[in-house]
Amino acid sequence: MKATDAVTGLIGASLLILSFMLINSLLNSPQFLRNQLFHPGSVGHEKEVPSAEKGLDFLTNTYQRLPQFVGAKINCTNCHLNGGKQPLAGPWVGVKFRFPQYRNRTGREVSLVDRINDCFERSLNGKPLPKKHPAMLSMLAYMESLSPDDKVKGRGIPKLKLSIAPDRDNGKKVYEVKCAYCHQKGGEGLFTPDGQVIYPPLWGEDSFNIAAGMARLHTAAGFVKQNMPLGQGGSLTDKEAWDVAAYFSTQPRPDFAKKHLDWPKGKKPEDARY
Template sequence: MNHFRTNLGRTTLAVAGATVVAGVSLAAFAETRHPAVETLVEMGYPAPQEGELVHIPPTMADLEASDLHPETKQVIRRGYDLFTNTQQLRGENVFNDMNCSSCHLGEGRQPFSAPVWAAAVTLPNYRGKNDHVNNLEERIAGCFAYSMNGTPPEYGSDDMLALTAYHQWLAKGAPMYPDQPIYGRGFPHPDRPEELSYENGQALYAENCAVCHSEDGSGLYQDGEYVFPAPWGDGSNNWGAGIVRLFTAAGFIKNNMPLGQPLSLSDQEAWDIAYYMNSQERPQDPRYTGDVAETLERFGPTFHRHSLYGQEGPNGDILADHANWGEKGDEVKPWNVGQPRFEELKAQ
């Protein structure tokens, strides 16, 4: 286990240690709070609202104690291993310094850090990013294409099956297509301040973030081993990843950063750091048409209206006005980008 994964284990918000059965879900009421949720509230996170779905994902220890077939357990273990050490697919499916657990902290279980079990019970569903109904495999494929700046494992492949099995294991006990809002889902973002400050974000980044992610945003390696991810540059996610949206970055930072000190930054500070971080260059969006203005015209009304893509950067240059694809170069094309689906249904 590398240093990064060990640190995540220490800062998982007591959810893992508090799980007592393999998957617990309940509609939230004050008198039925799970101990893990009590810990979250003590740390400053909001208490569940009445009627919210609270799900405590099972652990890998729960997996070993379960009655699942040994072969099934083996596949779920493989999914866990891929999720927490996606770098083992470097050069094949991953072309940057990211693991799945770089964004989905606590092994994908942590509330307010986009816990991934929610995808397993809310998909298939429509996704505006690609304008069609996505299943769980396609949602994971999107993370490879954008957040990993790579190309996904094929549908139905051993690696994709393992990843989906791990997601579904974490969802054990949660209802499919829940009618209630999900407690701790996504990266809930604070209200956006009236003004954002690049200069303040730069100073705050140097003070709070650079020790792990480096002054130049290149991340941190120790003895040649990946430790902390790069928030920008060729080792980071590309311009199509969800975290390039300012509100997503602000929500992640507010709820999870600095690591081990969640909720320690003010709303303004979280937004300013997000603004500074997302004003830096990174590999091109795989949906790039060859012209940044044309790409912005196509995706500006939807996805990129929340990012700085195609806007003037701190040096006066237009952000993303380049054909830099990072480590993957221009030969690797993610197979899942721009693939329409259900065209015959839309034609009816």
């Protein structure tokens, strides 16, 4: 072996040893180990940190983000319009100050988490989320970010009740002229090719179930009067809103298995579907 080859081999071996020592030192450095606590790579997954931004995403894309909890092809913001900031459309602004509250339907005091899960089971025809689920915590964070005050104009959904019986035949005509373009003739809703909700279904197996607020005439009529057609709220007459709500709210839709538990102390509204 030539002397130069021996020297070259020695240098190569030395560099290999130094590289190993450097890598070993880095892998065992406090900074690297700290990072591994939060970035476990392929071994595990990063813990999801709740945030208002993520909460808005869950509320806006509920059907796609939480399919294990949502049975309907509906998102929360299909009713709570403009990210829950629109007056008279069930706004979330200030909502945290209104809970806990007593509700006749459950016959007890409920928390905001309970109320959200109520919507998941009824309006989304799904299942309740665990109280500490990252999505629940993020949705709460978003709602709290909208809560500077407990006195909010246009909170809730105003109910509409007329003294005359609704005319469902006229409601069908109103629907065909004013609603079918978005919600489709058969009430099946409109979706993008990849399944994102553009306009939610108003009846059928993919819609809200019979225990949802929107399945009740007075609530549905009030919502329609104030907010529909989308972007043209207030354009329908009271009678048009009354009739069209009677038409779509009584269409076939999923049942609610726990309906027998509702209003345990009486006071069931006259427009309840069961």
